[in-house]
Amino acid sequence: MKGTHLHIPSIINLYEEGDLSGLNIKKLGQYLQEKTHIPFHLRGNLYKRLPEKRIMELTKQFARIRVKDPGKQFVLGKPLRAEIDYEKRRIRDPHWKIFGILYEGIFYQKVISGLILGGKLDFKRCTIFFTNQLFGTYDQDDRRYHTRVSLYGFPHLISITGLVEAPAKPREFYLKKRMGLPLELLKKEYRGRFIDHGDVRMTEVLKGYAMQALFFHLTGSPFCEDRNCRLFNSHWQEEVIHAQMDGKYEFCPRHEAILEELRKEVANAPKKNDWT
């Protein structure tokens, strides 16, 4: 893969919000470092040091970017009081467990970018933000919103709730759910065939998504067409589990070669101490 121009960051910053049960973020950081030889830094909860005034502004920003009707294109609205109050409680509690609101993904990324990167592109740092909240993007083809596991850019957003909700579960699961069968019974019946909240496989699976984020940073292209590669863009839960846990290899030969090239370049690069 000689000749591939890589945007190599000097640090991988890992931020978080809300309850990330099931995800061992330190273990994930260690994996990224092992694969890339780029150091990582756990930055903790994004909102922990924000002044009260900034929190108040944020609550309004988040309350405005809720997708109310996934079948319609998003319009910035005027939030209701209860929605702002809800966001206040959510931001103030670093272990906030509740999710289910669908946020407009591009706007969510913009809000987080404003907080971490001042709204700018930053190739020196690879910033990954893990959340338990749900975001989606509008698809022009079928004219509706789709929930997403990840949204790559500056920063990269990865949602652990998105991992459960976005890739489709087995077809029969949805048919039975429409008949009114309780979710708990369905989960019992289909156990193992999809990633659930607090799943022990969460960290392992999210390593692949974090690598996709990193490849986006390095090359501008996060995905691979090889369903055995961790960079495969899975649409079904069974594809996620296969690509991240049961594939023939971790990375296809092409992406393994890019990683090899990256490690060499990192080893030869002058040492920096960029922890910002």
Added chain:
Amino acid sequence: MTKKKQIFTPVSEKEVTRAIVDGFARQFIEYVESDCLIIGGGPSGLMAGRDIALKGVKTLIVERNNYIGGGFWIGGYLMNKVTVREPGQKILEELSIPYEKAVKGLYVADGPHACSKLIAAACDAGVKFANMTIFDDVVLREGNRVCGAVVNWTPVQALPREITCVDPIALEAKFVVDSTGHDACVVKKLEERGILKTLGFGAMWVEQSEDLVVEHTGEAHPGLIVTGMAVATTYGLPRMGPTFGAMLLSGRKGAQVILEKMKKK
């Protein structure tokens, strides 16, 4: 030949009529003004009514159907088992409703048993009902504060206006609760008047929708508390499965909001 003894005391038809009219009229006059007027007698409205009435709040529930209980009689697919998720079963225990554990965190009860117990609990607490009565409009005061509802007989609204030109009447209250389910009738009426904007009913269906309904339960507009599925309509929250825990807990939270606000008044 001995005369057969009658089981029931003989009472004339006119006495029966007088008893009905008198009993209804006395209660209706008393409740033309109440502390809290709850529109919708489903599980969240009943729960809210029961909790506030236990604290001595004068409460009237307006229900458009003849029967009280809304959708609490049956669960999904018209099957008469209702499910609640943890911690909803604590309310079932409080109301002495028998239930069984289905799987971890999920409990199942008989719909008729659960619903009738909840209605009885509301009645025992002192809640009064105006059934076959349909919400027509809101009563507004200074600053567009909601302080009552305009109602009519349900059959009147079901008939063409040319046949039944029956004007509605107004009931006043310190607080009005919209527990009309997906319809969110009271909130929608404020929307029609350009006072409040509802956000529709989210089409997604995620596991935590119940939590979101409880989290968003509260005062949506001065004087108007929203509970139950009306919360989902008001704030565009995702759809829920047929579990009733959120309805019970949302009703309870609505009651807490009312009690706190009454204390401050």
